[in-house]
Amino acid sequence: xxxxxxxxxxxxxxxxxxxxxxxxxxxxxxxxxxxxxxxxxxxxxxxxxxxxxxxxxxxxxxxxxxxxxxxxxxxxxxxxxxxxxxxxxxxxxxxxxxxxxxxxxxxxxxxxxxxxxxxxxxxxxxxxxxxxxxxxxxxxxxxxxxxxxxxxxxxxxxxxxxxxxxxxxxxxxxxxxxxxxxxxxxxxxxxxxxxxxxxxxxxxxxxxxxxxxxxxxxxxxxxxxxxxxxxxxxxxxxxxxxxxxxxx
Amino acid sequence: xxxxxxxxxxxxxxxxxxxxxxxxxxxxxxxxxxxxxxxxxxxxxxxxxxxxxxxxxxxxxxxxxxxxxxxxxxxxxxxxxxxxxxxxxxxxxxxxxxxxxxxxxxxxxxxxxxxxxxxxxxxxxxxxxxxxxxxxxxxxxxxxxxxxxxxxxxxxxxxxxxxxxxxxxxxxxxxxxxxxxxxxxxxxxxxxxxxxxxxxxxxxxxxxxxxxxxxxxxxxxxxxxxxxxxxxxxxxxxxxxxxxxxxx
DNA sequence: CCGCTTTCTCAGGGAATTCACAGGAACGGG
DNA sequence: CCCGTTCCTGTGAATTCCCTGAGAAAGCGG
Numbered sequence: 001x002x003x004x005x006x007x008x009x010x011x012x013x014x015x016x017x018x019x020x021x022x023x024x025x026x027x028x029x030x031x032x033x034x035x036x037x038x039x040x041x042x043x044x045x046x047x048x049x050x051x052x053x054x055x056x057x058x059x060x061x062x063x064x065x066x067x068x069x070x071x072x073x074x075x076x077x078x079x080x081x082x083x084x085x086x087x088x089x090x091x092x093x094x095x096x097x098x099x100x101x102x103x104x105x106x107x108x109x110x111x112x113x114x115x116x117x118x119x120x121x122x123x124x125x126x127x128x129x130x131x132x133x134x135x136x137x138x139x140x141x142x143x144x145x146x147x148x149x150x151x152x153x154x155x156x157x158x159x160x161x162x163x164x165x166x167x168x169x170x171x172x173x174x175x176x177x178x179x180x181x182x183x184x185x186x187x188x189x190x191x192x193x194x195x196x197x198x199x200x201x202x203x204x205x206x207x208x209x210x211x212x213x214x215x216x217x218x219x220x221x222x223x224x225x226x227x228x229x230x231x232x233x234x235x236x237x238x239x240x241x242x243x244x245x246x247x248x
Numbered sequence: 249x250x251x252x253x254x255x256x257x258x259x260x261x262x263x264x265x266x267x268x269x270x271x272x273x274x275x276x277x278x279x280x281x282x283x284x285x286x287x288x289x290x291x292x293x294x295x296x297x298x299x300x301x302x303x304x305x306x307x308x309x310x311x312x313x314x315x316x317x318x319x320x321x322x323x324x325x326x327x328x329x330x331x332x333x334x335x336x337x338x339x340x341x342x343x344x345x346x347x348x349x350x351x352x353x354x355x356x357x358x359x360x361x362x363x364x365x366x367x368x369x370x371x372x373x374x375x376x377x378x379x380x381x382x383x384x385x386x387x388x389x390x391x392x393x394x395x396x397x398x399x400x401x402x403x404x405x406x407x408x409x410x411x412x413x414x415x416x417x418x419x420x421x422x423x424x425x426x427x428x429x430x431x432x433x434x435x436x437x438x439x440x441x442x443x444x445x446x447x448x449x450x451x452x453x454x455x456x457x458x459x460x461x462x463x464x465x466x467x468x469x470x471x472x473x474x475x476x477x478x479x480x481x482x483x484x485x486x487x488x489x490x491x492x493x494x495x496x
Numbered sequence: 497c498c499g500c501t502t503t504c505t506c507a508g509g510g511a512a513t514t515c516a517c518a519g520g521a522a523c524g525g526g
Numbered sequence: 527c528c529c530g531t532t533c534c535t536g537t538g539a540a541t542t543c544c545c546t547g548a549g550a551a552a553g554c555g556g
Contacts, residue, residue, distance in 0.1 A: 084282055112449045113373050114286025162440045164485045176513060177487035220535055424502060462504060468546060
């Protein structure tokens, strides 16, 4: 697990009064709450967590979160009931739902109606963070410290989180879903070495049980697409990890 | 699964004093009220809700809505009675009726004579939002922040929300009701990936319990009509969803 | 009531993607 | 310069994801 602490500067989100964005995490599986809290704090956000619906409602009342991460399955009450309660006293807070993959079809119906969003378990932290950022950005409860629209830029490399498109120097590059998430993670941490363990933690689902060399493999894929011929932007720091930076 | 929909700026409606449009939702089924409120708030509107006729009249009195969504079947009094009361003290407010599909069509016909409109249950959120927009726009109680008329345009593709007509580069294209709503949703979010779940949520009726691959099917239909031969505007982002954008 | 349109399910086929494995290359310490 | 370690990448197989034809069911207009 990751232990770094510095938040990303580039697209940092802040509340209008320049204090950190506040996020409430509601899930009954403690390890998961822990994992999420760490990842969100890493974003520079203030995090509070609750293990059941009642606690969630209480927490919301005095914490006044800017966004909520809510497991649809809770021990005491249905996630939907919690949602109802939250919305009653706190109408506009955007919610990111967590749900089991196979529950999607039926229970999710209507959840994303209000502009909310959801992620299926098991998820990757990058996914959760990206979605949450989107929700907060769009809810208008936060102010983008810099107007970054929905794109990340590193040198001549541009990645659009809305359209899932990538360009290098104007030329469009096709990337697969996994490649996209890996590249997004790299680009959100330009010039910073990311270890393979860190990458696995953030980009792959938290229950991924495969070989650690998938990271090497996908770095290799990305290089073929991003760096092919040109001056390399993706660099290896032997024994440490990988980093991306502008090519010259 | 991806991204959420963002509030559409393009055709945003505001009151003459630049405050948000106000909508009163009257229905006795709480989950439905919830769903509607979420979707309407997401449009940037201010929403108040009431569970029965008496509450509705009371709410209208101090909320002064610009439009009302009114279930024709209410526990305490007939929707018609509510309408009467509302109209007595608040003559011009446009009303969108909600009615069961098999309800007597002629009674409704009379109701909508005055420029009101109705939607049958179960409805899709896209449908309700579109109708409500139409009502508000026509009632003159709101001012279009930008003059968007009633058409959506993406590249050479034009969709008229009033007449339900579609053209690509001048050539008229016939689309069915479902195809129209899907296309409208895509066009309201150009260049943004919409997940199949999101599309199901907004375009299909809220009680649709079918296979998620209807979305694939209807995308396929639309492509045959919109993209046939020409440069494609509808794109698949494998593992993420679909998006529409100008074809060059 | 009949025929046409529209909506939707089902299932097969095809293609893109993910991932394991393994041999070879590159690196760095001694 | 040698050797162990770390990293790179080709091959191929399994899996997932997507597309679409065929046809049943439901709706609509006359």
